[in-house]
Every structure is written in structure tokens, then in C-alpha cells.
Amino acid sequence: MVDGVKTSACSGSVAETVERFRSHFLSRIRGAKFELPLLPEAANRVMQVAGDENADARKLAEVIRSDASLAGHVLRIANSAIYAPTTPIVSLQQAISRLGMNKIREIALVIATQTKVFKVAGYDAQVRAIFKHSIAAAAYSQEIARLRRWNVEDAFLTGLLHDTGKPVLLQLLVEVQKELKLGVEVGIVDDLLEQMHAGVGSRLVESWKLPERLAETIAYHHRPHEAPTTTQAAMTLNLADELAHLAVGPREVTEESLRTHPMLEPLNVYRDELDGLLKHKEMVKSMAEAVL
Numbered sequence: 001m002v003d004g005v006k007t008s009a010c011s012g013s014v015a016e017t018v019e020r021f022r023s024h025f026l027s028r029i030r031g032a033k034f035e036l037p038l039l040p041e042a043a044n045r046v047m048q049v050a051g052d053e054n055a056d057a058r059k060l061a062e063v064i065r066s067d068a069s070l071a072g073h074v075l076r077i078a079n080s081a082i083y084a085p086t087t088p089i090v091s092l093q094q095a096i097s098r099l100g101m102n103k104i105r106e107i108a109l110v111i112a113t114q115t116k117v118f119k120v121a122g123y124d125a126q127v128r129a130i131f132k133h134s135i136a137a138a139a140y141s142q143e144i145a146r147l148r149r150w151n152v153e154d155a156f157l158t159g160l161l162h163d164t165g166k167p168v169l170l171q172l173l174v175e176v177q178k179e180l181k182l183g184v185e186v187g188i189v190d191d192l193l194e195q196m197h198a199g200v201g202s203r204l205v206e207s208w209k210l211p212e213r214l215a216e217t218i219a220y221h222h223r224p225h226e227a228p229t230t231t232q233a234a235m236t237l238n239l240a241d242e243l244a245h246l247a248v249g250p251r252e253v254t255e256e257s258l259r260t261h262p263m264l265e266p267l268n269v270y271r272d273e274l275d276g277l278l279k280h281k282e283m284v285k286s287m288a289e290a291v292l
Contacts, residue, residue, distance in 0.1 A: 008244040017182065025176050025189060028260055032203070034172045039208040042067040043112035047210075050105050050153070060101055064108050073111040074104065080290040082283070089148065108154055110135060110291055113160060120170040128292065129250045130166050135288040136244035137162060137237070144236045147273055151233075158217045158237050159244075165201030169193050195201070198222055224263070232267075239263040243277060247284045 028034055045063045049055045065071050071092060078095040079085055089119035096104045118131040127235045138159030145155035173189055176182075217234050219243060220227035224234030239261055245253040254266070255278055264274065 005187065006135075014199060018188065019286045021180060021182055021188070022192075023182060025172065025192065028172055028191075029169070029200070034168065034175070035147055036204050036207045039210075040112040040116035040164060042070050043109050043116075044208075046105055046112065050101075055101075057093060057096040057101055057151065057174065064092055064104070067112075069115065070108060070111055072205065073115075074107050074208060077107050077111075078104070079291055082286045084160065084291045089166055098269050102153075106138075107156075107291075108161060110138075114291065117164055118167050120167050122174060123167075123170050125168050126170065130163050132248050132288045132292060133244050133250060134160050134163050134247045136284045137240045139245040139284045139287055140247075140280070141237055141240035143277060143280065144240055144267065144269070146237075148267065149268070150236070154211075154217075154233065155236060155240075158214055158221070159240050161205055161214070162201060162221055162237055162241065163197060163220050164204050164218075165197030165199065168200050169197060169276060235263045235267055239267060239269070244284070246278075247281045248288050 016066075017249050031144070036054060040261075042063070045066075048059070049060050050061075064074055075089060075095060077083075078089045083099060085098060089098060092104075098208065099107075114131055117126050120127050138156045139157040142152045142157030145152045169192070198219050198221060203216045205215040207276055212231065213230050216227055217230045217237055218228065220234040221237040224231055224238045227234040241259060242253055242261060245251045246255065246258060258278065259274065263269075
């Protein structure tokens with residue numbers, strides 16, 4: 001194995017093998033020749049209820065209850081240490097009453113997305129780390145939006161979905177390996193994942209018929225000043241992304257670097273507000289771990 005590619009003596013030079021893989025992988029991405037996962041039905045219905053002004057706790061409970069696995073996960077998390085109920089929560093109605101519709105909706109979306117989107121056979125550890133980071137980013141993005149009195153629902157969704165392009169690309173990696181009959185480890189395409197995940201994630205959100213502003217925010221979260229109409233949201237997600245790395249990784253980030261983050265000034269995040277965000281680190285970490 002050299003440079004992440006397992007080759008045999010008869011397969012040609014390592015450099016040629018690596019280039020063959022890269023070329024095929026890139027052509028599939030650029031030609032959009034890969035499958036985008038469908039939005040989980042349960043997540044779709046939860047979001048519909050969330051957008052319905054006439055929806056109530058009973059209706060939300062019915063939607064979640066229709067998926068036994070989802071309902072079980074929601075109750076497990078509602079009873080976890082992060083929410084510390086004084087007495088056990090035994091029904092969805094009770095969970096909604098205790099935690100509120102917004103919080104239960106968020107939990108349901110996280111679980112539905114985890115079980116259907118963040119799954120790639122053979123890359124469980126990598127995808128688990130991506131999902132854990134996404135939960136943390138959702139929490140921080142929502143909190144920044146709350147500080148600025150912006151749309152917290154949009155902020156939560158973009159945080160949760162901002163890295164969905166990565167598992168899509170990892171699934172493509174599996175397919176290309178089979179097509180070329182090469183054993184390729186994820187390390188060889190790490191740079192491609194970083195370069196292309198935002199665009200692929202944006203395309204995925206578009207395919208789910210979610211609002212265009214969410215797709216744009218995800219597409220530009222690494223270069224927020226270039227966002228045509230969602231600069232503010234993209235800057236929020238950019239900062240939340242870095243805070244999530246601090247809390248749960250996978251990339252190492254220090255508090256010192258966050259105190260000079262380029263998004264602090266344009267977002268008008270004051271020192272005491274940043275201190276508050278940094279203090280959320282352990283709570284955010286516990287929240288992410290409660291879902292996994």
C-alpha cells in the first residue's frame with residue numbers, strides 16, 4: 001500500500017494507479033454521476049409539521065410515532081443526561097411538553113438524518129466523526145443566530161447539513177473502488193473531500209427541495225463573503241463550524257485561534273458573547289455524544 005492505494009505488482013506504477021483513481025473520481029463528481037440520498041421520509045414530515053403554523057404537539061407526536069425506530073431514539077435522548085429529566089419521560093407527548101416542540105423537532109431531524117444520510121459501509125468511524133461534528137455545528141450555529149436574533153431554525157438546519165457532502169463523496173469513493181477494482185483508503189481523497197463537500201452538500205439540499213437560501217449558505221460556508229444573498233448566514237455557519245471543531249473535532253482548533261477568528265467582527269460577536277460560546281463546549285460535546 002502506497003499513498004493510501006493498495007496495488008499489485010501487475011497493476012502498473014503506483015503513480016499511474018493513483019492518477020487513474022483521481023481522474024475517475026473527479027470525472028464522476030464533475031459530471032454529477034453519483035446518487036444523492038433521499039431526504040428521509042420521517043425528516044420530511046417533521047419539517048412539514050414544523051412549517052405548519054397550525055401544527056400542535058399532538059400532530060408532531062403522531063408524525064414521530066409513525067416511525068418506531070425514530071420514536072424510540074427521541075425518547076432515549078429526551079431521557080439522557082443532557083436534558084436530565086427529574087422523572088422518566090415515557091411518551092412523546094410528555095417529551096414535547098417537557099422539552100418543547102422546537103427541541104423535539106431538532107432531535108427528530110438529527111436522528112432521521114443520522115440513520116439515512118450519514119451511513120457509508122466500511123467508513124463507519126469517519127462518518128461517525130462527521131456526524132458528531134455536524135451536531136455540534138448545528139448547536140453553535142443556532143446559538144450564534146439566537147444571540148443576533150436571526151433565524152434559529154435555518155441556522156440549526158445549515159449546521160446539521162453543512163457536511164452532508166462528505167458521506168456522499170465517501171459513498172462515491174466506495175463505488176469507484178469497485179468500478180476500478182482498486183482498494184483505496186479515504187486518505188487519498190481527503191483533499192478532494194475538503195474542496196468539494198460544500199458544493200455536493202448544497203446540491204443534496206437542493207435535491208431535497210429545501211429553501212434555496214439553505215443550499216446557498218452550505219455552498220459558501222468556507223468562503224462566506226462570496227455568498228450572493230446569504231453572507232450573514234454563511235458567516236454564522238463558518239464560525240459555528242470552527243467552534244464545532246474545538247468541541248468535538250475532528251480537526252484540532254484552539255480557543256486562542258477562535259479569539260481572532262475573522263468572522264467575529266462582521267458578525268458583531270463581542271468578547272463576552274464569545275466567552276459564552278466557548279463555555280458551551282462541554283455541553284455541546286455531551287449533546288453530540290447523547291445522539292450517537
